[in-house]
Amino acid sequence: MVSDKDVSYVADLAHLDLTSEERARMLRDLNSILAYIDRLNQLDTANIEPMAQVASRYGEPKDKAGEFSYALRADELSPCLPREGALRNAPVSDGTFFKVPKVIER
């Protein structure tokens, strides 16, 4: 069972504050969803490999360069987003950098 304390701990990890109403609702919803997820424990998976992605399932075409070679590219310069483009959506910037509230206190 998830407790109030767990909700606070996880909210902190996720950089969320949540209002007291949201916390109460979250406690209820997480417990109901996790109770449903617990049915996974009906399965014995001791000898089953975890599956993190799909490509492992269909077997990649292999060439001389080896598996997944198509995912590699030559290390060459190519055009990228110019600084103005990268900064255009910044909430606060000085034209060169993104600006944020002070990080280091003296």
Place this chain on the structure above:
Amino acid sequence: MEIDLLTVESARTAILEKQISASALVGSFYQRIEAEDAAIGAYLTLCKERAYKQAAHIDALADKGDDLPPLAGVPIAIKDVFTTRDVPTTAGSKILQNFVAPYDATVVSRLESAGAIILGKTNCDEFAMGSSNENSGFYPVRNPVDHTRVPGGSSGGSAAAVAAGTAVASLGSDTGGSIRQPAAFCGVVGLMPTYGRVSRYGLIAFASSLDHPGPFAKTVQDIALMLQAIAGHDPFDSTTADIAVPNYGDYIGRPVTGLKVGVPAEYFDEGLDGEVRAAVELGIQELKNAGAEIVSISLPHTPYAIPTYYVVATAEASSNLARYDGVRYGLRASGGKSLAEMYRRTRDTGFGAEVKRRIMLGTYVLSAGYYDAYYLKAQRVRSLLSRDFDQAFTKVDVIVTPTTPTPAFKLGEKTDDPLAMYLADIFTVTADLAGVPGISIPCGKSKEGLPIGMQILGRHFDEATLLQVAHVAEHALAARP
């Protein structure tokens, strides 16, 4: 010209034969959107300048008598989770309300290169998290067939635009059913291609190992044309496979004689609505009449798909959504004195309830002490679910199931119970987890006139057979009295 009836094929022919110019066609679509969309809410943003510019380009090609590209002048809509250069891209979230993308998603640039005209960006559940479109940060979408009902989600706007005739075709994304489920609810065709068939570059990430871009259209033939334009390896997405793309049109019109169609018992259990069951059983009968062999199969781990999905998807989402911190783009809430406080205020203000719920669940299952019990456990069960499909596809060529357990439900019906909402995807999440392709085609209507969808699943990278079977079923069903 009745533009709401246009297909990709007929729109292109109309342009090619100069029955109408691309510019005039775009104008007619914007008139129709203005007249119809207020009641439906399928669009979030119209990009008229970009659309008319592309239309002028197509008209110039046509005037010169040049060969026209395959989607020349076809007006389409793009789910607002795909980046579009110089056009707002929100993912249906307040946290990206003012975000203007600096580059085009690969699928967007490929569709435009193929001649398609992008009318606008469609509404969706926030960050594609939802099954009803009620989680949009802006406004819900209503089902064009019945405005008191949901269009499905998360690509509800893209499905509704095609159903309402305010776009000829559209693009969506499917992570747990978000293309096939709304296609079923709105009575259109929706395809989730194989994972790795279509680039995710420029798709705002929800769950990276599960996100699949794919098309909506009125016909299977149109889906083949749309898929042709977007499929294939992309150097900007290392998970796209370098596997040859067939000519999908070649498979449209081929008979299904001798093909083996698997029917999994687990998808026809007591939770299935009686009318949906009857409609899909008739669809299967049509395939049998057309010469396919119907084979009973089992996908035994199906009951574990939803819990597996809600661990894997939320874990990936909690990681992907960590980037929304008010620093580089999107909303920054005011008043945060420290960096950490600024992050929290921004995320508290910008994210909606369902997104927060999933971030919390995902963070929890990844946190110290729970990682093995939940996240690794779910990944192991994902292997089992995937093996179910591997084994089934040694016996059959495709698998046919209902797309959803019920037709479209009412707005507000499931909003208070997240688990009930999650179960709307019970027949679609399995294919996302295994990465196999799936299509939903219209398969009759309920007594109330609500569309019912039939789902066809295939082997990895075998969209061609899916389209072949779907096309035969579509025509047999259309010919039924």
